[in-house]
Amino acid sequence: xxxxxSLLLINISVFMLAQESAFIINNKQVVWxxxxxxDKNIDEVSKILxxxxxxxINYQDSNSITGDVSDFVMDYKGAGFSKMGTPMYLxxxxxxYGNFKIDFKEGKYRVxxxxxxxxxxxxxxxxxxxxxxxxxxxNLETFALTNDRELFKASFEGKQSRIxxxxxxxxxxxxxxxxxxxxx
Numbered sequence: 001x002x003x004x005x006s007l008l009l010i011n012i013s014v015f016m017l018a019q020e021s022a023f024i025i026n027n028k029q030v031v032w033x034x035x036x037x038x039d040k041n042i043d044e045v046s047k048i049l050x051x052x053x054x055x056x057i058n059y060q061d062s063n064s065i066t067g068d069v070s071d072f073v074m075d076y077k078g079a080g081f082s083k084m085g086t087p088m089y090l091x092x093x094x095x096x097y098g099n100f101k102i103d104f105k106e107g108k109y110r111v112x113x114x115x116x117x118x119x120x121x122x123x124x125x126x127x128x129x130x131x132x133x134x135x136x137x138x139n140l141e142t143f144a145l146t147n148d149r150e151l152f153k154a155s156f157e158g159k160q161s162r163i164x165x166x167x168x169x170x171x172x173x174x175x176x177x178x179x180x181x182x183x184x
Contacts, residue, residue: 022165028149030140032113032168040174042104048174055100055171065102069113072096072171079166081159089143090163094120102172111172116140140164 024031038045046065049055057067073095076086083091098116102109119137141149144156152161170176 021161022169023144023152023161025145025150025152026114028141028145029114030116030144032116032164033111034165034169034172035108035110036173036175037108038174039107042109045102045104045109045174048177049172051177052171063104065100067100069096069098069100069171072167074163074167075170076163078170079163081163085159086163087143087160089118089120089138090160094118100172111168113168118143 022032022034024033040048042060042062042065046057046060049065050057054069054072055067056070057065059066073092074090076083076090088094096116096118098113100111100113102111117137117139143160144152146153
């Protein structure tokens with residue numbers, strides 16, 4: 001029984017480590033990436049993403065789209081979490097910004113999101129004549145990477161990365177947007 005249990009635990013551990021993360025470190029910067037299967041062409045995807053109101057397209061050619069994400073709020077509830085225990089920078093008071101590139105191949109597209117910034121409320125603390133303030137603007141690397149920016153923090157790899165991954169995945173998944181029928 002012990003052998004079976006230990007084999008099961010080893011298999012589960014290997015499976016968990018083998019799962020591909022949506023986050024990578026590239027040049028000491030956090031990059032979010034995801035591949036979607038879709039039968040929509042580049043113009044349809046572009047139009048659908050623009051309808052979200054969170055996407056601005058800067059350039060589009062026959063194989064790619066580049067642009068910006070702005071005023072995007074993370075959906076911690078949709079990711080299955082409550083406000084209690086969710087980090088402040090992922091709460092409803094913080095808005096996220098970033099640059100994206102979408103590359104297209106037959107039947108699928110890949111989204112790369114870089115320069116991810118969090119803009120929250122500014123905070124000022126005064127005590128004993130000394131003031132400390134924070135404008136609330138931080139890049140994702142501050143929360144996600146260790147000081148040498150070579151590894152992800154253990155605290156990021158749990159709830160935080162799942163909330164961010166879920167939220168961005170929903171934003172860029174064109175199958176989630178429904179087309180409104182104007183013929184009524």
